[in-house]
Amino acid sequence: MTTEDIPRLSGEWMTPRRRFISALFGGRVDKIPAMTLSSVATLEGMEIADADFPEAHLDAEKMARLAATAHENLGLDTVMPVFHSQLEADALDADTWWGEKDNWPATKGHVLDDPDSFKIPPDYLERRSFKAVLGAIKLLRKRYPDVGIVGKVYGPWSVGFHLVGIENWLMGTITEPDKIRRYLEVLLPASMMSAHAQFEAGADAVMWADHANRELCSPETYRDFLLEMHQGVTEEMGGPSILHCCGETTDRIDYFAEAGWDCFHFESQVDPVKAKEIVRDRMSLFGNINNPTILFSGTYDDTYKACMEVLEAGIQGVAPEGSVPLGVKMEVLQALSDSARDYSNANRPDGRLVTFNPTK
Amino acid sequence: MAQLSDITNAVIRTEIEEFIDDPAEIERNVELFAKASAQMQEIAAALLEGDNDTVDQLTRIALDEGIEALEIMDDGLIAGMGIVGIKFRDGFIFVPEVLVCARAMKAGMAHIEPILAASGAEPAGTVIMGTVKGDLHDIGKNLCIMMLRGGGFIVIDLGVDTSPEEFLEAVAEHDAHVIGMSALLTTTMPNMAKTVEAFKDAGLREKVRFMVGGAPVTPEFAEDVGADGYGKDAMAAVELATKLAIEVRA
Secondary structure, eight states: OOGGGSOOOOSSOSOHHHHHHHHHTTOOOSSOOBOOSSOOOOHHHHHHHTOOTTHHHHOHHHHHHHHHHHHHTTOOSEEOOOOSSOHHHHHTTOEEEOOBTTBOOEEEEOOOSOGGGOOOOTTGGGSHHHHHHHHHHHHHHHHOTTSEEEEEEEOHHHHHHHHHOHHHHHHHHHHOHHHHHHHHHHHHHHHHHHHHHHHHHTOSEEEEEOOOOTTTSOHHHIIIIIIHHHHHHHHHSOSOEEEEOOSOOGGGHHHHHHHTOSEEEEOTTSOHHHHHHHHTTSSEEEEEEOIIIIIITSOHHHHHHHHHHHHHTTOSEEEESSSOOTTOOHHHHHHHHHHHHHHHHHTOTTSSSOOSSTTO | OOOGGGOOOHHHHHHHHHHOOOHHHHHHHHHHHHHSOHHHHHHHHHHHTTOHHHHHHHHHHHHHTTOOHHHIIIIIIIHHHHHHHHHHHTTSSOHHHHHHHHHHHHHHHHHHHHHHHHHTOOOSEEEEEEEBTTOOOOHHHHHHHHHHHHTTEEEEEOOSSBOHHHHHHHHHHHTOOEEEEEOOOTTTTHHHHHHHHHHHHTTOGGGOEEEEEOTTOOHHHHHHTTOSEEOSSHHHHHHHHHHHHHHHHO
């Protein structure tokens, strides 16, 4: 066999899983991945998978089937089975309302008023919310060895919102900062256990959500309460890490990069060009297609155009900004993978690898 | 024209000097505080420092001394909260600081509200407020309610997770014409549209005005869901409710 006889890699030759992981670390890709990092579960998807909310939150098989629609029906490079934000809080005895077919779960009452009374239950990882999520990740790993699987963890700041109440928590950062720090300290192991369990079940990366965005607090609050703790988290998480923080975060992205996250999943309030300028090569950026005006109220063409603008900014992957509203049409979501494919085809000069941000 | 030096309270003077840039806003606040008594300035200063105990105490003392409830509310509590609103809008402070100041305002309003309610003064209007179905976040809504009540509105608070049917029932029960809907989650924002639709289906759309708000809500989204206005923050909500109440009466 001569060199000439060896077939040349071209077009889309990476598996979605390999592509996702490579992009997560800012590496070489054959196509820029189009992903879900939160939830793309929709009412249409529930029909296709025969897996409705709220049952799909607590049934591993239904959860896996619904999560798989992201890859099977939307052509995305990842699947994400944790549709809700109740995983840790429910297993820590929060009062969870699991919602309805067309409504999301939520935490109804707050159960914690003293950090020193908090204990992680001995059967924490065996409780219903974990049983479903860990079971779904295992099923997805078995069924989709070549697709990226993203887990989701709520960090102690966001679990604190559920257990203590968001108003008490935010006011506490001013009136009782030591108490809030103590909460963070005692809640952190619960989030770390969740991350480790999801990696062990087969997740390729874990998205860690701690909502310390501009709509809720100052950048200094992130620096003073979370930065050092997040540095510890990224060191000890044991796998690729993606930070998610809702809303406007431009004024604290620099801190996120300092925390050592491999990637930041950002929302539409953040200008991707500016975000890229701030982080440079310190972490990857995935995002940030607007949910309400583009995905929910817009068309396929609106979404395709929005994706192209984000891709032009040179970020490493395109994804909805957060969990999409349940009424979003799958036809509209299809624009995510179509735009990533078309952009990559137009920016693969050697036919093998995509050149990021060729014009800038 | 009043000067900054006409304001006796040092905290208020510093707040205006350090945090207000717009000349028209400086002038308005200087005028407002210069004509307010030292006692009212002290209440506003305590509110700006988030000192709820002091606001509570000073409000009680002022009422005991025979000062009108309306004067305490306008020249002390609302005037102080006005500066808080400017600082929040301009990014000098964030939600936690606003919450601490709002707690102080609430401490004062607890004494004022029953007196105003018993006085039989004509309200600016009745507003039905609720966080939409599926959403349990209420910080922004609660701040709006406090400012609306301060602005002379009767507010019916439907709380969180409010269905379109609950909004419909409340409008009928309270003969209200302005509805405020709040959402924090992009996943629940579409429920604003469902509420507007429910009013259309019930043939009541023309009888009410909808205002919407919440961190991810934008003026464009407000238009998309068929609302009549969008309020960026609690101060804007009061202005908007006033405008909509006049409009719907016309």
